[in-house]
Amino acid sequence: MKKNKSRISVEFLGRIVENPLVLPAGIMGMTWSGMKFTWENGCGIITSKSLTLEPRKGHPGPVIAEFEGGMLNCMGLCNPGIDNGLAEVNDFKDKYDVPVIVSVFATTIDDFLALTQKVNESKGDFIELNLSCPNVADEFGIPLAASKVQVSKIVKAVKKISKKPVIAKLSPNVIGLTDICLAAEAAGADALCLINTLGPGMLIDIDMKRSVLSNRTGGLSGPCVKPVALRAVYEAYSQVKIPIIGTGGVSNGSDAIEMLMAGATLIGVGSAVYEGGIGIFDQINKEILAYLDKYNYKTIGDIPRLEKLK
Amino acid sequence: MSKRVTLPIAQIVKENETIRTFYFEHDLGAGAGQFVMLSDLETGEKPFSISECTDERFGLTIKKLGTFTQNLFSKKVGDLMTFRGPYGSSFNLIDGKALIVGGGYATPPLYFLSKELLRAGADIILVNGARQKEDLIFCERFSDMALNYKRITDAGCLGRAGSSVDIASELLAENIYDMVYVSGPELMMKAMREVLQQYPELNYEFLFERYMKCGIGICGNCTMDPLGIRLCVEGPVLARDKVEQLTEFGEYHRNAAGVKEFFKI
Numbered sequence: 373m374k375k376n377k378s379r380i381s382v383e384f385l386g387r388i389v390e391n392p393l394v395l396p397a398g399i400m401g402m403t404w405s406g407m408k409f410t411w412e413n414g415c416g417i418i419t420s421k422s423l424t425l426e427p428r429k430g431h432p433g434p435v436i437a438e439f440e441g442g443m444l445n446c447m448g449l450c451n452p453g454i455d456n457g458l459a460e461v462n463d464f465k466d467k468y469d470v471p472v473i474v475s476v477f478a479t480t481i482d483d484f485l486a487l488t489q490k491v492n493e494s495k496g497d498f499i500e501l502n503l504s505c506p507n508v509a510d511e512f513g514i515p516l517a518a519s520k521v522q523v524s525k526i527v528k529a530v531k532k533i534s535k536k537p538v539i540a541k542l543s544p545n546v547i548g549l550t551d552i553c554l555a556a557e558a559a560g561a562d563a564l565c566l567i568n569t570l571g572p573g574m575l576i577d578i579d580m581k582r583s584v585l586s587n588r589t590g591g592l593s594g595p596c597v598k599p600v601a602l603r604a605v606y607e608a609y610s611q612v613k614i615p616i617i618g619t620g621g622v623s624n625g626s627d628a629i630e631m632l633m634a635g636a637t638l639i640g641v642g643s644a645v646y647e648g649g650i651g652i653f654d655q656i657n658k659e660i661l662a663y664l665d666k667y668n669y670k671t672i673g674d675i676p677r678l679e680k681l682k
Numbered sequence: 683m684s685k686r687v688t689l690p691i692a693q694i695v696k697e698n699e700t701i702r703t704f705y706f707e708h709d710l711g712a713g714a715g716q717f718v719m720l721s722d723l724e725t726g727e728k729p730f731s732i733s734e735c736t737d738e739r740f741g742l743t744i745k746k747l748g749t750f751t752q753n754l755f756s757k758k759v760g761d762l763m764t765f766r767g768p769y770g771s772s773f774n775l776i777d778g779k780a781l782i783v784g785g786g787y788a789t790p791p792l793y794f795l796s797k798e799l800l801r802a803g804a805d806i807i808l809v810n811g812a813r814q815k816e817d818l819i820f821c822e823r824f825s826d827m828a829l830n831y832k833r834i835t836d837a838g839c840l841g842r843a844g845s846s847v848d849i850a851s852e853l854l855a856e857n858i859y860d861m862v863y864v865s866g867p868e869l870m871m872k873a874m875r876e877v878l879q880q881y882p883e884l885n886y887e888f889l890f891e892r893y894m895k896c897g898i899g900i901c902g903n904c905t906m907d908p909l910g911i912r913l914c915v916e917g918p919v920l921a922r923d924k925v926e927q928l929t930e931f932g933e934y935h936r937n938a939a940g941v942k943e944f945f946k947i
Contacts, residue, residue: 398901399900399901399902400900400901400902400905400912401902402901402902402903402905402936402940403902403905403907403910403936403940404907404910405905405906405907405908405909405910406902406905406910406912407910408908408910409905409909409910409911409912410910412910421902421940427939427940427941428939429937429938429939430895430938430939432725432726432727433719433721433726433727433728433895434719434721434723434727435727435895435896435901436896436897436898436900437686438685438686438766438898445896447895447896447901450895450901450903450938450939450940451939451940452936452939452940452941452942453939453941456940456941456942457940460940577686577688577723577764579688579762579764580688580723580762580764582723582724583723584686584723584764586723586726586727642900643900645899645900646898646899646900649899649915650899650912650915
C-alpha cells in the first residue's frame with residue numbers, strides 16, 4: 373500500500389516521502405499496528421521507539437506530567453529490545469511501503485555497532501542514533517550528545533558498517549550545538565534530527581510535597597519548546613549541508629511552516645498527538661496545503677527558507 | 683487538558699479480602715467505562731476503571747496485587763492520592779433492552795454503567811460470574827438496583843455451576859436485546875465474542891485491558907493489533923466493528939517493555 377506523490381511530498385536521502393511529517397522516536401512507534409495507525413492518519417515517516425540491545429520496561433509511573441505549556445516525560449527508554457522491535461518494524465514494512473527510521477540507543481561504540489548490524493538486516497530504511505535521551509542520566513551518565521568528540525566517534529564507527537543512511541539525534545541541552553552538528557556531519561552523518569526534549573525539568577505536587585515524576589525529572593516537550601527547536605534548526609541549517617528533521621513543539625500547520633523556513637527538510641510531530649489527537653498529522657498536512665494556496669506555491673519546495681546566518 | 687488533581691481518600695469500603703473501593707469527593711465528570719491514572723507519587727501510577735461516579739464523588743474498586751496496590755491498601759481515610767483523567771472512551775447508553783455480562787474482578791465498572799443505563803431508561807439484565815462466591819463482588823449493590831440480576835460461580839456455590847458466558851448464551855437464545863455490554867477476563871470475553879458471532883445484527887461493546895503507561899495516547903504501549911488503535915484513547919470500550927477485527931484479542935498482549943506475552947489457555 374502506498375499513497376501518491378503530492379504537492380507536499382518531499383525527497384529525503386533519496387526517497388520520496390508522501391508528506392514532510394515524521395513521527396519522532398518514543399511516540400507511538402512501539403508496535404507494528406501503532407505505526408500503521410499513525411501512517412493511516414497522515415504521518416509520512418515513522419520512527420520506531422529507541423531500541424536497546426535488551427528489552428527495557430522504562431521508569432515506573434508517573435512518567436508523564438502535563439502543565440500549561442507542554443509536558444514532561446521520563447519514559448526511560450521503554451522498548452521491547454532490538455530483536456522484538458525490529459520484528460515489529462518488519463511486520464509493518466511487510467504490509468506497507470512507508471519509510472521507517474529505526475532509532476537505537478546505546479552508551480558504548482560496541483553496543484551501537486551491535487545494534488547497527490541488526491538494523492542492517494532489517495527492513496528499516498534509516499538508522500537514527502539516539503545520542504541524547506535526557507531521562508537515563510542516573511543509569512548512563514550525561515548524554516553522549518554533550519560531547520562532539522563522542523558524537524563524532526560513534527557516528528564514524530556506525531557509518532563504517534551501516535547499510536542504511538545514518539541520522540544523528542542530538543540534544544538541545546548543550547553548549548555549542550552547531551559545533552556538535554558539524555562534528556556529526558564531518559563524521560559522515562547523512563542527516564540530523566533536532567531536537568530531543570529540553571531540560572530535563574521537574575514539577576512538584578504541593579499537597580503531597582513530592583516531585584510529580586517518578587524519576588524526579590523529565591524531558592520537556594510541547595508548544596513551549598518550539599522557539600528553542602526553531603533556533604537550533606536554523607543555526608544548524610546555516611552551517612551544515614545535510615538535511616535536518618526539525619522536531620520540537622510543532623502542533624499546527626503554522627508551526628510546521630516555521631520549521632521549514634528555519635531550514636528543516638522534514639518535521640517531527642510528537643507531543644502534539646496528545647492535544648491534537650492522532651488526526652493532528654492530517655490536520656497539519658491540510659494546513660500546509662492551505663498555506664501553499666495562500667501564496668500560490670506549487671509545492672512544498674517553493675516555501676522559502678530564511679537566509680542563512682553568516 | 684485534563685489536569686492532575688490531588689485529593690484525600692474520602693471513604694474506603696472493603697468488598698472482600700483483597701478488594702476495596704476507594705472514594706474521592708470530586709466532580710470527575712466521567713462516562714461509564716472510562717479510567718483514571720492514579721498515583722501515590724511513591725510506588726508508581728496505574729490505570730483504574732471507575733466503578734462509581736456522581737457529581738459529588740467517584741469510586742475506584744481495586745484488587746490488591748503488587749507493590750502499588752499494597753501501598754494503597756495501607757492508606758487511611760484522609761491520606762492523599764493524585765490522579766489524572768478521566769481518559770478513554772465510554773459505553774454508549776441506550777434506553778432499550780440491555781444485557782450486561784461481567785466476569786470476576788472486571789465487574790465494578792459495570793455498576794457505574796448500570797446506574798447510567800437505568801437513568802437513561804434501559805431495561806437491564808445483568809449476569810455476574812466468578813470462580814467462587816468470594817470473588818463475586820458488588821452483589822449487594824446489584825441486588826438493590828432495579829434490574830434483573832443473575833449470579834453464577836464455577837463451583838456452583840450459589841445454586842448453579844457455570845460461567846457468565848453460559849447464562850448469557852441462554853439469554854441470547856431466548857430474548858432480543860438492543861445492546862450487550864461485556865467486561866471480564868480476556869479469555870471469558872473471547873468466549874463471549876464467539877457466542878455473539880451467532881448474532882451478527884446485535885450491537886455490543888467490550889471493556890478491554892492492556893498495559894498502559896502514559897494514558898494519553900502517545901507512548902504506544904496499549905495499541906492493539908491489527909488496528910493499532912490505542913486502548914487509552916480509542917478504548918478501553920470498543921464496539922463490535924472494532925472488536926471483531928482484533929487479532930491479538932485472547933491471544934497475546936504486550937508488557938511494559940512492549941514484548942508480546944501470550945495468554946495461557
